[in-house]
Amino acid sequence: MPKCCRPETVSDENGGPLGFARGRLFGCGSLAVATEPPLRQINFAFALLCAKVSAVRAVALLGPVAKEHHVRQFEVPGVNLFTGNELDPTDRPDAALIFGGDGTIHRHLGGLALKQIPTLIVPLGSANDFAHSIGIETVDEALAAWRRFCTEGDNTHCIDLGTIEPLDERSKSGDHRIPWQDESLESLHFVPDGPRRDPLSGANEELGGRIMQSQLRRLAEAEREAARTTFFGAIAGTGLDAAVNRRTLKQPQWLRAHGGYVLALLQVLGGFRPPHIKLSVEVDGRWETRVDQPGFLIAAGNGPQYGHGMRLTHQARMDDGLLELCFVRTLSKPRLLRLFRAVYSGAHIGMKEVEYFRAARVRIHTDPVTEVFADGEYICQSPVEIGVRRNALRVIIGG
DSSP states (O other), X not given: OOGGGOOOEEEOTTXXXXXXXXTOOTTSOOOOOOSSOOHHHHHHHHHHHHHHHHTEEEEEEEOTTOOHHHHHTTOOTTEEEEEESSOOTTOOOSEEEEEEOHHHHHHHHHHHHHHTOOEEEEEOSSOOHHHHHTTOOXXXXXXXXXXXXHHTOOOEEEEEEEEEEETTHHHHHTOOOOTTTTSOGGGEEEETTEEEEOGGGTOSSOHHHHHHHHHHHHHHHXXXXXXXXXXXXXXXXXXXXXXXXXXXTTSOHHHHTTXXXXXXXXXXXXXXXXXXXXXXXXXTTEEEXXXXXXXXXXXXXXSSOBTTTBOTTTTOOTTSSOEEEEEEEOOOHHHHHHHHHHTTTTTTTTOTTEEXXXXXXXXXXXXXXXXXXXTTEEEEESOEEEEEEEEEEEEEOOO
């Protein structure tokens, strides 16, 4: 029974229980019950308690390899655990459990962040770097964290998420029309949220209708902005790493979980040509160029690792509001392979070919245009703006 719903008992002089203490149903509202209640009152209190406990709803979001027996371990008395492959946009469960790896987590980040649902990661994917970054290494550790959450409820932590937004999306849509641009100035008056047609100018539409249209327009713009933004948990980047990720997507699941990235790297490396990378950093509201040269890759990390423990942004923290940027200049293939070995321990930081720094928001342009990947998944093509959304996701942690 969750601690927040556990009634406190009082004892008689011989240590025997007398009943529930007055008003001590913690976290479930105040309930005044006499210290020597009749049986009917006790039964009512117990029924109320059970009703509150059974109201807890949790959704199990299943990845490709998750099976029924994985979910069954997490069934807890008093919690209604139901399964699915997607988060219902009209539903808001009390908790979410993701049975999968980085790719499965990535797919659900937007909905979970929007609703601030406490989320447990059960590491069952071919890559589980997100779970490892928040301190959950195994399924058993996830199970222990879940049981603690259900009984104590004190093991949640808010973390940041990275954001990616294509910079040229509006130009691709071809919609450059400014609202009201075809209206005459004589027919409009100006208010804080934009111009409206003056109903006294002879227009047939009511002002109330124009206000509603204005609000709907602003809502649509907000929805389009949300649709343009992609969340990521660990690392986003472009260049060689993106090309390798593209190759690994063609691999079977078992190969990706057992050295597929290394194999894909060796396949891609021979024909890879470093693009020209221009990276700008926002400083006091201005964009300043930090990198403008050919390079093998540029990575922006909200978390420290990806790809089965490659700590490319080794010093990243998931709750500091900053990205860790790692830029790798052009270098020889043998030197690159040495760097690749060093990245598992973070020893690549300090190498002369590596530039490593922090920023809250960056813009990346490449020539030629390159693919952008995050959490091992394809996102879009360059150019992009990458930032941080503070305290975007509430995770259930061990401890």
